[in-house]
Amino acid sequence: MSLPKINPTKTEAWKALEKHFQETKMLQMQDVFSKDPGRADRFKIEWQDFYLDYSKNKITDETLSLLINLAEEVKLKEAINQQFSGKKINETENREVLHTALRDFENTKPEVKATLQKMERFSEEIINGSHKGFTGKVITDVVNIGIGGSHLGPEMVAEALQFYRNHLKIHFIANIDGDSVAETLKKLNPETTLFIVVSKSFTTQETIANASVVKKWFLKNASEADIEKHFVAVSANVEVAKEFGISEENIFPMKDWVGGRFSLWSSVGLSICCSIGFNNFEELLKGAFEMDKHFKNEDFNKNIPVVLALLSVWYNNFFNAESEAIVAYSQYLHKLVPYLQQAVMESNGKSVDRNGNKIDYQTGTIVWGNVGSNSQHAYFQLLHQGTKLIPTDFIGFSEPLHGNSYNHNILMANFFAQTQALWEGTHAEKVENPFKFFEGNKPTNSILIKKLTPKNLGSLIAIYEHKLFVQGIIWNIFSYDQWGVELGKTVAKGTLTAMEKNNPSLVKNPSTRKLLAQFLKKSQ
Ligand code: F6P
Numbered sequence: 001m002s003l004p005k006i007n008p009t010k011t012e013a014w015k016a017l018e019k020h021f022q023e024t025k026m027l028q029m030q031d032v033f034s035k036d037p038g039r040a041d042r043f044k045i046e047w048q049d050f051y052l053d054y055s056k057n058k059i060t061d062e063t064l065s066l067l068i069n070l071a072e073e074v075k076l077k078e079a080i081n082q083q084f085s086g087k088k089i090n091e092t093e094n095r096e097v098l099h100t101a102l103r104d105f106e107n108t109k110p111e112v113k114a115t116l117q118k119m120e121r122f123s124e125e126i127i128n129g130s131h132k133g134f135t136g137k138v139i140t141d142v143v144n145i146g147i148g149g150s151h152l153g154p155e156m157v158a159e160a161l162q163f164y165r166n167h168l169k170i171h172f173i174a175n176i177d178g179d180s181v182a183e184t185l186k187k188l189n190p191e192t193t194l195f196i197v198v199s200k201s202f203t204t205q206e207t208i209a210n211a212s213v214v215k216k217w218f219l220k221n222a223s224e225a226d227i228e229k230h231f232v233a234v235s236a237n238v239e240v241a242k243e244f245g246i247s248e249e250n251i252f253p254m255k256d257w258v259g260g261r262f263s264l265w266s267s268v269g270l271s272i273c274c275s276i277g278f279n280n281f282e283e284l285l286k287g288a289f290e291m292d293k294h295f296k297n298e299d300f301n302k303n304i305p306v307v308l309a310l311l312s313v314w315y316n317n318f319f320n321a322e323s324e325a326i327v328a329y330s331q332y333l334h335k336l337v338p339y340l341q342q343a344v345m346e347s348n349g350k351s352v353d354r355n356g357n358k359i360d361y362q363t364g365t366i367v368w369g370n371v372g373s374n375s376q377h378a379y380f381q382l383l384h385q386g387t388k389l390i391p392t393d394f395i396g397f398s399e400p401l402h403g404n405s406y407n408h409n410i411l412m413a414n415f416f417a418q419t420q421a422l423w424e425g426t427h428a429e430k431v432e433n434p435f436k437f438f439e440g441n442k443p444t445n446s447i448l449i450k451k452l453t454p455k456n457l458g459s460l461i462a463i464y465e466h467k468l469f470v471q472g473i474i475w476n477i478f479s480y481d482q483w484g485v486e487l488g489k490t491v492a493k494g495t496l497t498a499m500e501k502n503n504p505s506l507v508k509n510p511s512t513r514k515l516l517a518q519f520l521k522k523s524q
Contacts, residue, residue, distance in 0.1 A: 003082060003089050004075035005354040008317075008474050009361050013070035020066055021318040029058055030427050030440040045304050047294055049450035050459065052304050056423040057311055057391075057443045058319070067310035068300045070474065076306070079473045084296055090259070090480035091354070097480045098255075099262035099465070100292045103285035103458070115253060115267050119281075122232070122252075123273035126194060127166055134226035135191045143171045143184065144271040145214060146198030147206045148342060149260025150234070154198070154271045156339035157264055157284065160332045160457050163401045164276045172271075173214070176206040181213055190221045195231050196270050197246065200260050202237040205489065211244065234267045259480050261343045262465060280454045287458025295466045305466035308445060311391065312467070313474055315443065316365050321389045323366035327375050329396035329415040332452055336395075337369045344468050349484060350477040363475045372396075373414045383422060384438055391443045394419055395460070399451040419444040 008014050033039055033055075043055035043064075082089050086096045101109055125131035129138035144154050151174040158170050171184050195214055199207045218230060224245070232250040233241040236258075241251050252267035264272065265285055273281045291305075300306045315321035328336050348364030369375065372394070383390055396415045400408035425440020447463075449456050472479030495516070498506035504516040 001082060001087055002091060003079055003354060003473070003478075005476060006074045007353065007355075007476055008070065008074055011070060011073040013066055013073045017063075017066045017070065017314075017318060020062060024058075024060060024063070025319070027058065028427065028441055030424050045302055045307065047304060048290060048459070049453075049456050050304065051446075051448040052307070053446040053448070054307060054311060056419055057314075057445070058441065059311070059314065063314065064301065064307075064310070067314060070313070071300055071306060071310060071470070074474050074476070076300070076470060076473050080296060080469075083469065084292075086257070090478065092478050092481045092483070095480070096257040097259060097262075098257040099259065099265055100288075102258065102265040103289040103292065105286065105289050111253075111255065116282075118252060119267060119270055119273050120278040123270065123278050123281075126274050127168065127277060131194075132229070133191045133193075134222050134229050137192050139168070139194045140192040141169045141171060141188055142194045142196065142271055142274045143173055143188070143214070144196050144198055145173045145207060145211050146196075146234075146268075147174045147176075147204060148346075149263050150198040150200065150204075150207065150268055152335070152339045152342050153261070153264030154269060156333075156335035157269070157272045157457065157461075158275045159335045160330075160452065161272075161276050161280065161284075161454055162332055163452070164280050164454060166275070166277060168274055170271055170275045173210050174206070176209055178213070181210055185214070185217055190218045190230070193230060194274075196234060196274075197231065197241070197244070198234040198268055198270075200236045200254055200256075200258070200263065200268075202233070202235045202240040202244070205492070208244070215245065232270070234270055260482075261346055264461075276454065283454035284458040287453075287455035287460075288462040289458075290455075291459040291462035291466070295462070305463050306470055308393075308463065309467045309470035309474070311443075311445065312365060313471060315389065315391045316362050319389055320362070321365070321391055322362075323368060323388075323390055325375075325379075325383070325390050325392040326367060326369040327372045327392060327394055328369075329372040329394065329411050330452060331371055332401075333395065334371050337367065340464055341367050343464060346482045346485070347468050347479040348472050348475065348477065350472075350475075350479075353476040354478060355476075359475070359477070361475070363471075363477055365471075369393075372418070373411060376414060376418065380418065383442060384425075389442070391445075392422070393445045393447060395447045395449070397449050397452050401452060415446070419446055 040055045045052045083097055084100055086098055088094055088096050090097050102112055126139050131139060133139060151172055155172045173181055173184050197211045227245055228247050228250055231246050233246040234252045234254060235241045236254045236256050238251050238253060242248060252270055254266045258266045269281060295303060295305050312324060326337055326340060344367045345364055350363055351359050353359050394415055396412055422442035422444055423440055425438035427440050431437045469479055495507060498504060498516060502520055504513045507513045507516055
């Protein structure tokens with residue numbers, strides 16, 4: 001059974017939405033709350049520690065019901081069931097998509113259990129100091145060497161859960177930029193550092209090159225036999241990891257049904273385990289599992305990922321909004337946006353539909369943002385008074401982790417005030433000066449969470465994973481492949497060969513050829 005392949009623009013619901021859009025697009029909704037006192041109660045979803053308020057959106061009850069009709073017409077429910085039951089919905093790579101199986105505590109796959117046990121044993125030995133380095137010292141630093149999905153998730157979670165961290169220092173080497181590698185190595189002692197080489201394919205140029213540089217650095221002070229105490233790998237390509245010099249017992253396997261950008265729940269999360277301990281890692285998985293059940297079982301109108309996805313489709317395809325911002329009012333979440341950029345844009349940046357046809361409607365949104373309140377002093381001007389429509393998700397927590405309620409109240413007052421100011425503007429006031437006029441009518445979603453715990457973070461990440469899946473289903477694209485990153489990799493290989501041969505003429509494009517000639521002149 002394969003995913004439904006329905007062109008959304010040909011559905012009855014889409015046609016009805018187009019008509020509805022023409023009727024409602026000019027609505028100025030800034031004072032809708034005074035006309036409709038029940039609105040804030042109707043357009044909200046309360047679930048466990050989460051409270052989603054989506055009442056400050058350019059929608060009416062009819063909009064929501066038409067969007068739900070669209071989800072039904074494109075057979076979203078069937079697609080969700082196919083994903084969870086392990087059908088090969090990543091058709092262009094002929095793979096199942098089962099990151100949800102990594103956190104399924106009711107039907108745990110034996111191989112998932114075995115890997116989790118191995119992660120638990122190993123991370124405990126690193127944390128409690130029973131695993132010693134080659135000179136008998138305990139491990140003090142852990143370095144994750146990996147890029148893309150093998151970096152962004154672990155780093156985002158390790159940063160987000162900093163409050164729960166132990167004594168180990170965690171570092172990330174991702175960029176092939178040698179300066180960045182050197183800066184990290186400067187901080188490390190080979191005797192007390194553990195390197196985790198993370199690459200699902202174990203062929204990613206940046207990761208393998210960086211791991212080789214690090215290994216060379218390590219071997220300046222140690223012998224080949226010492227490698228096993230300091231290098232472990234996470235990969236689906238065990239043979240190549242072994243060829244790199246990592247012993248089989250030091251390889252944490254991953255399955256090809258785990259996509260890179262959805263892999264933090266797998267052995268890719270080993271650096272997270274070392275950093276916050278296995279129990280907290282398990283809590284993270286449990287939070288995602290809870291959200292999986294909500295997503296799978298809840299009606300669409302009370303389903304957080306579904307509602308967020310439908311709102312995003314509404315703005316993307318009817319209002320022609322090109323981007324959406326995400327602003328987390330928590331410094332701990334400062335890596336959330338880069339993480340989501342890969343998850344969302346690598347998944348839904350597609351222009352061919354599931355039938356193989358060129359698409360004539362908009363797909364993947366551009367995701368950007370940063371943390372609040374910093375963002376208010378950077379790009380919020382454009383949100384308030386710019387010409388572009390940028391729907392924005394605000395994420396915040398009711399309780400601070402350090403108990404500093406003075407700062408926390410100021411932080412969250414800004415969160416609430418910004419969503420209100422964006423929505424209401426100054427339209428109801430008499431503002432003589434046009435430069436000081438705020439139009440309002442700017443949509444936001446507010447995701448208010450009780451507290452930043454490993455469990456709640458797991459649920460939050462899973463919300464966005466499922467949201468992007470719903471969007472991909474509606475847009476009739478394959479969200480789980482990433483062919484678009486391959487061409488650049490191939491061209492880079494050819495360019496590197498031309499560099500190594502000191503021969504720019506091997507490059508066809510005249511602009512690139514001249515750039516290369518200039519580079520080679522300067523670098524000699
Ligand atoms: O270049 C894109 C990509 O394939 C991502 O999808 C993936 O997360 C990343 O590269 C790293 O891949 P790997 O884990 O195989 O090194």
